[in-house]
Amino acid sequence: MPTVLTDPGMGRCIGCYSCMQACARMVYNDFSPHKSAIQIRTVGGMNGRLVANICRACPEPVPCVQACPTDALVTRDGGRGMRFYKNKCIGCGLCVKACPVHVIGWDGEAERPILCVFCGQCVKFCPHDCLEMVDVKGLSQRFDEHGHVG
């Protein structure tokens, strides 16, 4: 069963950025958390809450997949989120515009999107268990139980 990233424990987040650094380091081969598909943000400065901007693994039809003019983005098995084939990407950036929650970043040098590949590295490097990988079926159940996603 495919798994997707969720952020059920953001109330525990301390803003250490270890997750962003993990994504940059392990997936995007970079020291800079700018190159990370997860972005931690403060709402209202340090006095406010910390939030995670992450791919919400949209149900079908997946907007970024719909927008992609090639087959670089395809819907994942299980019908939530997308799979990315880098060598088919032409660098048009339409997926960035299509994302309804504005979480697909852009690597201007490589001309490729920065998006979640659902690998779970950020979860592994979170010291407070704010993040969790759940299988697609679990995600649907969570939606049912709490009336909202993640």
Next chain:
Amino acid sequence: MLGKDYVRVLYVNLTTRRVDVQQRRDLTAYMGGAGVAVKLLAETIQPELDVFDPAQPMIIAIGPLSTIFPVITKAVATFRSPLTGEFGESHAGGRIAYALSHAGYDALVVTGRAENPIYLRIHDNRIEFQDAGVLWGTDTLEAGRILRSLNPAPGHRSIIRIGPAGEKLVRYANVNVETFRHFGRLGLGAVFGAKNLKAIVTIGTHHFPLGELAKEYRKVYAEVYHKVTQTDAMGKYHELGTPMNVMPLNELGALPTRNLQAARFEAAEAISGEALAEDNLMFTRACAGCPIGCIHVALLRQPFGEPEWYHFDSSLVPYDHELIYALGSMLGVGRREELLMLIEEADLAGMDAISTGVTLAWATEAMTRGLISDEELGVELCFGDAHAYRHAIRAIGRGEIELARWLGRGSLYAAQRYGGEDFAVALGGGQGMAGYHTGYANVVGHHIGARHSHLCNAGYAIDQRHDDLTDEETIDKLIAEEQERCTLTSLCICLFARRVYDRETVKACLASVGMPWSDEQLDELGRKIYALKLQIKGRLGYDPTTVRIPQRFFETPSMRGPLSPKRVGRMLTIYRERVAALNV
């Protein structure tokens, strides 16, 4: 700079509004952080000019490993201290190191004085001088709020700013960093104020590919991350934070109380780390790149209106051991809410909490003895009366009354004006004592430390660990520890992680990003930085053997019993011999 053979320095002149960027190969010999900041200070400081002369520099430096390994989060500032008139060095976490490194700078050197209040905006290679007229007079919270709205880049920007105290040149004004952190000690905020510089906003968006280093770097990162989060190397910072020290120090008789008239506080339990965590702790926060998150933030509820209204003015207040000591036990304030109220007040004004508390503690005793007047200050200070202290903090921040302006110079200088030097518990030329009265290594360590901070050489820890050292051994330990800390702080490693970053770990981290440093080289680095600090102090005319240590330190027994001025004098003589042997 990471992956480069140079240190990239941004020079900004506020008078001429000119900027310059230099790639300095020679500075790599000083690593970064404290090393580079001290070297740049030595090059630019003006010993013959006043501390507030526009030509005096202020420097902020980071290191080659900044924020790419866990808990390497600090930025180091150096300047001529408005408080002591001599060597000033202060460290801060927050996001300043993260933002500067991604903006592409290892160090920032600011000289000159802006004609009108401005804030400096560093956005990658764009350096802008922005008008700050509207911000002048705002407290640190309001200034931060306005600057955030003017400079949108949430999560990736750093906003460091001063409050009214910095503008009014209070000699121990601090620089607020990301709301909860500070360049706290020695008056960097007044240096900003003298330069008409309200704030520095830094936004960095550069990328740094791992390249060929990827495999080894990932491996070493994971090892350090594991050590930080899964072992007890940093346990105390995970849990109660630094305030866990309050109770043990009190039990040992090492918690300075009521201007060090005592070293035990009867209400210590009420303001302990445990009590604050149980009743007031709202959340913890981290500096960018630190999975520990030692920043403890309390909820302060202050009722207003009629009691039956249940209306509260609620705010968030960060607390640490030193603040609890300085604005709690040192002032006899034993109620948590009142302590938090004072921490908030000093923070909004932009004043170093330790120096504020030590100065007010002196003022309380001076007022009791009739040396200063309650009429002039507009309030009668009594130990335990937090509302009177709040009034006094506001008066110092505003600087309208002559007495308040003298209090804004710190306890030592106020005592030189009004009398009462014997109980002005400042060390090494005016630096208010930190929250320990452990014994000889603490007092002497404070006094001989390059910046007179308890963190220079951690004498308080030597006192707690050893009770059988000869005077020679104590001095040697203090010097060795300070040299080792020069190495650690040149790497910008947070000193809370000193047990994580043992020598082997430091070498592994450096090697994993292509910087092989040997033990000998790292030892030499620490010695070199230490020597350079002593050189600067010499140029500024400082001699520890001629500066008096206030009588109060000898009157109130420390954790190790009463201290003798004779023995301290002997230790300072040994210190002078050791320094002479270093051929600084």
